[in-house]
Amino acid sequence: MAQAVRHDAMRARNLALVLGELNSSGPLTRAALSEITGLTKTTVSKLVADLIEAGLVVETGAVRDGERGRPGMVVQISGAHIAAVGLEINVDYLAVRVVDLSRTVRLRRTQAVDNRRAQPGDVVGLLRDLALRAVDEAVEMGLSVVGGVLAVPGPVDLVRGAVHNAPNLGWRDVPVAALLELPFPVQVENEANLAALGELWFGCGLSDFLHVSGEIGIGAGLVVRGRLFQGSHGFAGELGHVVVSPEGPACRCGGKGCLEQYASQDALVSAAGGTLTSAGDISWILSRLEAGDTAAVAACERAGWALGVALSSAINLVDPDTIVLGGIYGPLFPWIGDAVAATLTSRLGQMRDVVPPVVVSRLGTEAAALGAAGQVIQRVIADPAALLQN
Amino acid sequence: MAQAVRHDAMRARNLALVLGELNSSGPLTRAALSEITGLTKTTVSKLVADLIEAGLVVETGAVRDGERGRPGMVVQISGAHIAAVGLEINVDYLAVRVVDLSRTVRLRRTQAVDNRRAQPGDVVGLLRDLALRAVDEAVEMGLSVVGGVLAVPGPVDLVRGAVHNAPNLGWRDVPVAALLELPFPVQVENEANLAALGELWFGCGLSDFLHVSGEIGIGAGLVVRGRLFQGSHGFAGELGHVVVSPEGPACRCGGKGCLEQYASQDALVSAAGGTLTSAGDISWILSRLEAGDTAAVAACERAGWALGVALSSAINLVDPDTIVLGGIYGPLFPWIGDAVAATLTSRLGQMRDVVPPVVVSRLGTEAAALGAAGQVIQRVIADPAALLQN
DNA sequence: CCGAATTAGTCTATGTTGTGGACTAAATAT
DNA sequence: ATATTTAGTCCACAACATAGACTAATTCGG
Incomplete structure (x- = not known):
């Protein structure tokens, strides 16, 4: 209070x-x-x-x-003294970023791994090593790390610092913050939310937008007047399970016809005629698109339409100023952007003076880790007195 | 800033x-x-x-x-000195409520009218008379009215105090606040948002919920930690145009298969076999339901299913703690509530530990006008110093 | 080149506000 | 009746921002 x-x-x-x-x-x-x-x-x-x-x-x-x-x-x-670390655990990579108080990125470390079958303890151990080495390098630069935030792909228990449920990692109720045992406080947050904050602080300079993170799942982060909207329990932004068609294909969430069944990475690959093994990587479908493969192009248009349907519901509900497409939708934007915008215009154009423009994020996979580090910096800037007391 | x-x-x-x-x-x-x-x-x-x-x-x-x-x-x-007025313009009635600082309702005035074909100027004139008489009575009670808020059924330009677009009144870009010319400042807000605030301050005592206002149109107001979420431009909560089925019946908004096509008052009446003339009044369908009419019961179940589909998208996006059904869904709750809850459980139950419970509002049509008055009271309580200076 | 004008930043006296502890007031317990 | 306990007030003090005088460093005009 x-x-x-x-x-x-x-x-x-x-x-x-x-x-x-x-x-x-x-x-x-x-x-x-x-x-x-x-x-x-x-x-x-x-x-x-x-x-x-x-x-x-x-x-x-x-x-x-x-x-x-x-x-x-x-x-x-001054960027000379205070720094923050952004950490990310994702399905196929671990990432660490060190950002100073002036929001300059001082260090980038990414390590490719396959976390689909890995034990949480092992993954966390790898990330800790990566983080500690980054902190050492930061100290050599004269920086002092005041805190960190960890991005994970799934809903998070904000108070306990635990992963609630990350289906793509196969994690359930894992207290990652405690497991990491880093020499500074670490908060855990949802990847999609942090990617939105990354876009806010390191991206296009907007302060009102809905950022869509296309990955294995589809998440979104809503930024209103420079602040992240989290909902009552911190689970807001689950765009992937917004209904596109109420009797559509069954989804792993128990629903039917969720957006993920139409526009996730896996859905796109199989719609383009790919096999399950080619999932988990966007480069396969990108090469087909660049070669002009009609099945791949049609798959993107259909995904764009579905994304447009889900986004029109989202726009009616949360009234964002702009739609920013990130994650896999970044590289896919040339094949998907127009379909999204056209669907929005046809569904919303009659009611609204302005339909939210659809723009592309240029941060790529860096967004979440940068947003994570940026959140620590933001806290320092919002309350510098807390730091002065030490 | x-x-x-x-x-x-x-x-x-x-x-x-x-x-x-x-x-x-x-x-x-x-x-x-x-x-x-x-x-x-x-x-x-x-x-x-x-x-x-x-x-x-x-x-x-x-x-x-x-x-x-x-x-x-x-x-x-003390409720003895400070009071606020809540005003409401709706399709078939005008309402004025006077509430004192202790949130006691001191005066209720409702006047039945048919605003479908009326000119904005005439409607506003009637409301002004109603409001001025109410203020006189308040003064006789020793109260001093410090401000008012007006609820209108449609999106609002918050800064100009104008109705942006109220399709059911046939209004477009009407500067109601200025037209009213009342002897105290008046703000204009969307009816659905104010109904949610009414529920917050005069209803069930929850402080985290999504309040659904079923009327001619369908709106919603989201309250998170006791505060209304308004989105970037104040247009958040347009639940009526959330997609239920992307290729469903055409909606007046330009979209297809919006919730309003399944669960609005008019949609319910015609699904139950009523004629257009019996629309605009919920009593007809209520009497059919109480008589056990199967068409009416089936219409409610279908509306409840559609509402459940739209709400499951809303829950995924904004993460409310509870769903409160108000407006016409209040009296219809016995025939609609179970279908809504069942749809939510089947679509969300597998992902979430707790599916937001669906409860009924008992405020009825009073919610918006009370929320309007309550908002003025809230502002006084949040900044009493502003009042002390006079 | 020198003095007037202008803007940046510091210094000092002052006013407002909250604090902490002493003090008074009014009840219950013994 | 006296001790104890809790409520509320009084007073000296500390923290912080203010207003305006003052010093510092530049440009403009002759």
């Missing part, structure tokens, strides 16, 4: 206000910060001094803007 | 904290408030004194709880 506001909370909020403004509006002088925030120059100076002392902010020299008057000293968020 | 926190903002937040606690946890002594909020007894006393002076709170005598020690003076939110 809401908490009492004492003097320290007042200061904490103003620190966050200044740091947040530097984050969103880039390098600024104290005078500019004072004008934007409405705080006096005196107060801004004191707040900035605290942030500089904590290493969150640096002075980067005077502005020479040709204006008359004394030039201001520009301050900006 | 976030704003600078000065001393006055600190006080404003602590006032809101105390008033909010009185609102959620009922009558309390200053000592109890101090313990709950974490503020010192001194501070709580000063804040409570300000709230009493403003007439928002009253002392209601000492507690005799049999404990030793000096008994505390209980304070509680």
